[in-house]
Amino acid sequence: MVHATTTVGHLAAWQSRAGSLPPVLADALSVCAQNGVNERECGDVLDLLAMLGCDAQTQAAGLWFEIARIHPLVWEQRASSLPEELQRLVAGQTAAERVWALHAQRPPEGGSEGLRRLLLAIIRDVRVVFVLLARQLARMRAASSLPEAERQELARLTRDIHAPLANRLGIWQLKWELEDLAFRYLQPDTYRRIAALLDERRGDREEFIREALAELGEAVRMADINADLAGRPKHIYSIWKKMQRKALEFSDLYDIRAVRVLVDSVGDCYAALGIVHALWPHLPGEFDDYVARPKSNGYRSLHTAVIGPHGKTLEVQIRTHEMHRANELGVAAHWRYKEGGSGDADFEAKIAWMRKLLEPRNDDGELAAELQTELLEDRVYVLTPRGEVVDMPHGATVLDFAYHVHTEVGHRCRGAKVNGRIVPMTFQPHSGDRVEILTTKIAEPRRDWLSPHHGYLHTSRARDKVRAWFRRSAHEANLAAGRTMLERELKRLALPDVDIAKLPPLFHLQTQDELLIGLALGEISGGQVARVLQESQQPAETLPSVPVAPVRPTVFDHSAITIEGVGNLLTVLAHCCQPLPGDPVRGFITRTRGISVHRANCASLARLARRDPDRVIDVSWGRASAQAYEVTIQLNGYDRKGLQKDVVGVISNANVGIIASSSRLFARTAEVEMHYTLRVRDFEQLSTLLDRLSALPNVVEARRVGAG
Template sequence: MKHMNAPPDVSQLPDGDLLDRLSEGYSIEERSLIAKALEWAETARRQDVLTRPRGIDVALIVQQLKVDAPTLMAALLSDPYLRDSVGDSVLLHQFGHPLAELVQKVNWLNTFDEYQKSESREPDQAELLRSMLLAVVNDVRAVLIKLAYRLQRLRLLRNSPEDPTRKTIALETLDLFTPLANRLGVGQLKWEMEDLSFRYLEPEEYRRLAQSLASNRIAREEFVRQFMIELQEKLQDAGIKARIFGRPKHLYSIHKKIERKDVNPEELYDLHAVRVIVKDIATCYTVLGLTHGAWLHIPDELDDYIANPKSNGYQSLHTVVIGPEGKPVEIQIRTEDMHNFAEFGVAAHWRYKEGSKQDLAMDRNVNTLRQLLEAPHGERGILDSFRSQFFEDDIFVLTPKGQVLRLSKGATPIDFAYGIHTEVGHRCRGAKVNGRMVTLHHTLKSGERVEILTIKQGGPSLGWIDPHTGLVKTSHARNKIRAWFRQQDHEKHIRTGKQILDHERQRLGLKELDQEQLVRHFHLPRTEDLLLAIGRGDLTLGQLAVALRPAQPIQPPSLPATDPPRRTFHSEGSHDIIIEGVRNLVTHLAQCCYPEPHIPIIGFLTSLRGIAIHRKDCINIKRLPSDKWERLMEVSWGPDPSKPFEEQ
């Protein structure tokens, strides 16, 4: 997961280095103006640098969006502490009317509290939204700087894990700031704000997803690197110049796709993704044809956003092909202008020629926001209209007290209950929607008022997370339910694990067990994890028997020169095993799980020793990498597995 480069600690940067970083890409004349604004911004000294954004930090974010010099200078001069020490008349005298007016607009937006302590934040949110929409219509640069302030505020919250406002600010960000950033096309701001908000709102799910992606990151990056080399060679052979690079992964986007499609992370098509940047639109379609000629593509995953741009003006060709090893790869193909617009949106607005598709799209977006602003609204009306236009994959439902809860489309009353509070979800037994009783299968719709009926004591049902019941749609609710059952069964599994381990010790005639040795053998962190794995059945009796039995040298198998009708196993007996309906193939019993007759088994094709026979519940089979699944084979015991065969 990659975000915009976080600003350095400016207190550690020499003045010259900070100016160089801020003025990179600007003319000599603009550099001198930026230097003057920086000099003024540096006078805004205060003690809360770790909790409140500074104009300098915000300017470093804005600079990465390649904005014009006045926007960068306005970010520097909008520092709240500078406003207190320098009057509007001084700014007007020093920097002129246009820049002073822009700074005033940013200051106006910054006067809104970033969080509210009242139970319902909607009146304040409505006023903040109305002000931001008005700023977009009048001067979109003020909103761009406000978005940068919100991003810097989220970054600073990483240093304050106990801050009670973290979740409130994160929720407000997803409700107001990220959809506005998306509509203005500022992808770089939107993605990082989403990921940080996700991190604060659902820390367990964020951590689980991050760890899941990190576990195979190196292999995934190497796969993408090799694919890009192969694609680059094919384009060069066709005489096409292109920039090709991997597409960064954004956890919130992946989380929403997993929730929407109800799949595991590895089932998503865009975990392996590349971008191709070419000179013009015609070449985009040429590259699309070449990729479809080189690899099999998935027709349902082809999207032409060049001919049919997204509502925010985004343009690109998207396709998914089946790459090496049968792994899907998403390819995005676009021109340099399209790429800049996708990354910077309204921040790069002035660079497009009048009448271009990007320019016209941005004008349409501003007109949409103007219509939203001018339409008659009640206190919550502007928020409802905003949500209906800006959120395509979400619904907004009300609690009995009028609070708004945002859920994924398709959510049920149980999802709603867990969205309110984990304990409400655990004790949910029924629901009313708009005053009428509904079943827990009911699909919620935007605007519905939901009341959850609970019991005093009790917990969830495992049937809730059965995908066939349709009772739970969101990963947030599923994770809370699974966590409840893990906690309930924890002590029971540990007791069971102790009993099983002691029984195996007695069966094998051992006086004592070295549990630490078993922990190391199974690569587990603690003794408690060992007992838990045994009690849950993650470690089988066969695996324990192998681990506890004194080490014995394994004799190499005796392979006959010709295929024999019968074969001898070098294990505790020989048994008839059928491999995908065929007898008399070279096999051996795996030493990791000690398969025994009548226990379900599976075969794994090895490089040198034929087919290894494992228990189906063998932990090594469960942990087998997906690229080796094709070497698994259906096997079964013969009619009389207890009777050893003799060599013929």
């Protein structure tokens, strides 16, 4: 087994250079010296982070976490005076401890894929991963002194979490050693047997490698290729995995004897490959071109196997010096060798790739051929009460989680606990939250779960399950529910005179029953009904758009209203009934303000018409796209602290302007009645707003004020 680096093993060497180190690292070393830490492990961590090319902040974070772990009071006293960036790096390591705790309680047969995903989800700074890998390797190097049970758990954690992460990052030097040390403690007998086999013929093997290097070196020099040649160390864990995967005995492995060729360019790689194949016979089926087709973790190299000197098999790896640095140190290689290279596309691709989800791994631990395209930031990773990791799209609610667990759990869901605290079904958990679903004995989904404005369900999978439930309901029940929903929508939009029979063709449906069932199953929303009602009232021709009207009075460019037989007249929306696009409307010719536009059923217009019938004219809505309209809504409910603040917040978030507001409290019953005069774009925006207001706690009804 070959260590990734030769370490000093103690902090003394680092502390002796404190005067020449960045202040943030020198300060951390000073605190370590004052408070007593494990000098060998901390020295190991610093050496490994230096090898990875990590900055002083990252190195200091490795020390400060050790201080925080051993002396929490010291950390609490000093944390606030440290840079915020350094505090975040330490916090990332603290967050990772939650994953280690989950791993410890996971059943032995449970998978660790979810834990690896959760780890990358809760760590927001990629440098934390390097600290975690360095700390774990330092602990594994010193694990022989630990009690057996603790050593076994440490080795399992390394095998399940840290070694796969190092592999995913392409940090091969750390990966090999983490795997070998974990294998050594988890399967000591097998480890010792393979180690003994490697040692048994070490002298013969080393002599063979020297002879092969001499032959290959001479051939490369004759071809005028600048190359560095060396024997390649074999790692015990990888030997055992290959024996298991291919059902081979140790003596049958062709790549126990291996050499590596480093050249200056990609062209030299293929030239060197030709020399190797000309020098020794090539073994069919044992060639891999990871230069033209890199592995999904970015690994690039040419691999071939030949029959070398004395008829013995030999593996040859060929790559450029740059490929070798990237392969050995992975993402860290770019930080070390590409400093200041903000335009380095490879570096940016590596970081983007690291942020992607870890794909499922097959039995031999190799990476899947292609990366998943779903970014980590688009998923949240939550825990079941048993500690199992469930991933869902960003924005998913606890009700989505219930349906993800099981359809029946979703149907019976009536609430949830997140980290022990009761939350509503619309609550959106974050990565690392533990979610427990509260259920009733009776499966009884609600139709308002299907409304996107209520915020119960985010995933289409969960909505489909709710729709399937209601599809099984009696046909008449769905018709009745749809009719109730449509009538409620028309009532709250103050549209009592709509001919429902004319609506189905506007949705490309044949019958009224299809429309009602679509509403009942959530396939048609109230907002869609509002939009279709509005569009059905507008003429087919397209007129020029006009700017948003001033606040008061609501005066419009004539293109917002089409006046029968007359053009270029000033129009104003009547404040008595506040018509919106989609309302049936009529006009009244005033003496000073042009045409006053009323809803067709407006009581004030009826009085004016009885007095001056000749001044009533036909008008209809135009196609002005940027117009704003004044409307008054009424909310009824029960008073509570913060109710008005919540109402104003919903209105503001809907990008609706408030012109005026008033409220009235009935102290005896604690009922409250609120009126808001708003500026809205159209029926659809109003419908969506009323939906969201109706969903607020203590709000019983939200509707548009009817005709005056």
